[in-house]
Amino acid sequence: MQLFYNPNISESTSQFTFSQDESKHITRVLRKKEGDILSITNGKGWLFEAEIIVADSKNCIANIIKSKLQDKKLYYLHMAVAPTKMNDRYEWFLEKATEIGIDEITPIICDHSERKQIKKERYEKIIQSAMKQSLNCYLPKINDAVKLNDFLNNSFNGQTFIAHCEEDDFKKEYLNRVALADHKITILIGPEGDFSKNEINLALKKGFVPVSLGDNRLRTETAAIVACHTVSLINNEQ
Template sequence: MYLFFASPEDIYEDELTIRGQEAVHISRVLRFDKGDEIQVTDGNGNRYICVINRVSKQEVSAEIRQSENEERPLPYLTLCMGIIKKRDRLEFAVEKAVELGVDQLILFRGEYSLKENIRMERLDAAAQSAVKQSLRTWIPKIIIENSLERALNHYNDSSMLIVADETTSSGFSELKKSKSYFLVVGPEGGFSDGERKLLNRKASVHFSLGKKRLRTETAAIVITHHFKSMG
């Protein structure tokens, strides 16, 4: 089964339009045509069962036959991750975190972060692709912050603040369940002393991902999978 994306402004009461590369993929690559049934999401939790009624080079229009709104599955996950210098590794981390169920993604520049060049359109495309791959209907919001302190401004007490920390021996089994987690994974250069003090002031829970030292993107995948499976 395929799931396609349509912008919310292109969705009406009984019809929607898919544009750009998404439309090209439907008509030229997958060879869908008039009368074929497709599933579409707007990225805001809505799923539409549609039948194609018009196909052109850059647009596919479809009649909406059925629609449903899907609630976000619990627990709600925010992944707060240090920015990775290499673009392909950063995009890989975003893609896999979204596939595994992250609801919000905050990327921050740590004090020991290496200089990087972020292209938001590529990160958004990776997130959208991951949503379609995993048949999700919610596209996570991606936020860029220039420091861990600014990133933590998105945290509130309704979530449990969890920090992946290679310096502690506490494991998954010692953590309590929650309906919402704010997961922090440090940058490639690790946390500075000041950043560690900041996290401690926030009453964060530190735990270990194991004895092996993991890359930032690997740690992000491991921590996301574990906490999403606690639902």
């Protein structure tokens, strides 16, 4: 199944016109014609089946013939991850986390961050593409970049964790031993230079629990993926 994405379709939509780029892709690349069925999601959980009635490379039109709201995960994962120095590594994290299962991402700017600017529009496109690739009907939310201190001023529900590399005076549990299934979970992942001690102490004061992701030292994007996969496994084992 090939999944298309358009946020403007709702359960009340009866007919839909694809953009020129998508129309070209559908008719010339996929070689679809009148009567063929396409699958579309609006990223809000709805999966639509649509029958092509006009297979035009500039203006492909389809009738919605079936719609179904997909079941939502019982857990909610929010990853707050510092942008990496090499932007393609962060983009890799966004792609793979979306495929594994994530609900919300916040890029956090830390004391040791080398990259302080992000390309949110590009990140959104990467997440959309990964959502379609993984046949997921729920689009993860990508927030604006924010300083860690400001992020920690928010109110948090559920479990909150910080993964860092400091050893002295910081007792840490393995994430897979403390994260609970069917819960809302927020995890902080720092930049290449790790969180500063002041940042760690501030997070602890805000109720974040220090965790380990394993015995090896991991890159930022690797740590984020390990955390994401760990939470997914905990929930899928239920």
